[in-house]
Amino acid sequence: MKLNSKYKDFKLKIILVEPSGQINIGSVARLCLNFNVDKLAIVNPKCDIYSIETKKMALKGIHFINECSICTSINDAINDCDLVFATSGKSEYAKEPNCDSLKNLRKYVESHKKVKILGVIFGREDRGLTNKELLLANKVFTIGTNSKFLSLNLSHAVSIFLYEFFRNQTIDNELPDKIIEIASSKQIEDSFSEIERLLLKSGYILPHTSSAKISKFKKFIHRAETSKHEINILRGIVHQINWALENPEKV
């Protein structure tokens, strides 16, 4: 991942508080590898974190488990952190003054200079973090979900946090502003069965090489963001040529 120089000295520490799910712990280890996390700490694990289940989910991220700090308190886990964030799924907490939407995360990170280690606390699977524990964080972030069923699974909350954290660290590649009514995938597929017939018949492509050539054509159609109107024109042309090829006597 290409990082902005602005963030490269930042170390990120993920802190799980009393996790009880081996699958979750393994998944978080894999995510730590996916997103280049620096450190994992677990406060009072409530299950065997070295189990087969954990290993199966962690894959190549297993070293995060083997090298994680096991802490006896959150205070212990955040002791080396200059800045501490937490996440909460409690809808009533969203009203608290030190709580904000996760999409504002980057702006908040950028407003703090000289941060060496950022610790991010994730609560228990069943009941998250207590209000007292949430006060250990400088800022609490909520992840916007369906308000009728807010509660995200632990490892999915971690994945979304990490995605948001690194979201703007890759080079920007914005699309131009344009409003088009794009051809549907089905329209494109249908057109191509007719195009393929035409190209085979005309001898432009041979049956054993047709798949590769058709692929290139489809990529072009997608890249060009072909509209419904344009694909209809193309289809009309192809249809007409096919008819002409099949009815040479009428041409």
Place this chain on the structure above:
Amino acid sequence: MKLNSKYKDFKLKIILVEPSGQINIGSVARLCLNFNVDKLAIVNPKCDIYSIETKKMALKGIHFINECSICTSINDAINDCDLVFATSGKSEYAKEPNCDSLKNLRKYVESHKKVKILGVIFGREDRGLTNKELLLANKVFTIGTNSKFLSLNLSHAVSIFLYEFFRNQTIDNELPDKIIEIASSKQIEDSFSEIERLLLKSGYILPHTSSAKISKFKKFIHRAETSKHEINILRGIVHQINWALENPEKV
């Protein structure tokens, strides 16, 4: 979730292609509930999607499994979709012209009018989607992760896609631009042990009510985004008052 009126007619259909993990399928069902997805379709499931493992992960989202469409091909699954997206973890695919970074998703969605159903295809746990299958999508999105170990677990890819899709549908709540050197969590905690001692000693708080009152104070300190400099001043004041209370003869 408060949605922009612009998107509210949009229906979102998640399509899993040949998933083999019961835990993943259950997790995706829970995510469908978390994010208000409209429909789930599974193409040629490679495991028992009605297993206990699936139910345990799906929780209240289990109805997405019970009501999902089981399809025999991706074409079948996307038949009712006006627009089709796919995700890919293949780093070589990122160079393809119809591929873009996931963070540009919303802009791309907004550029298409009259879309009624958006289908999003997610590939197999072990090898994703083939290049031919990726061509069924109007656009392919990659999720920026650590390039050394790109591959995200299936359900985590789904969670990140859904988060990004709904990211800007909640009302914006931007933080003001400011650069501050915020007091660390540890500094705040240390200061508060001294503040608590002071307030107890001074009789402002009583031992059995101190926790609730201290919580209110901490919330204020967090909300105020207290700087290192400010917390040091506060601590100096408190330290001095404590000294004076303990040494009344010297005052």
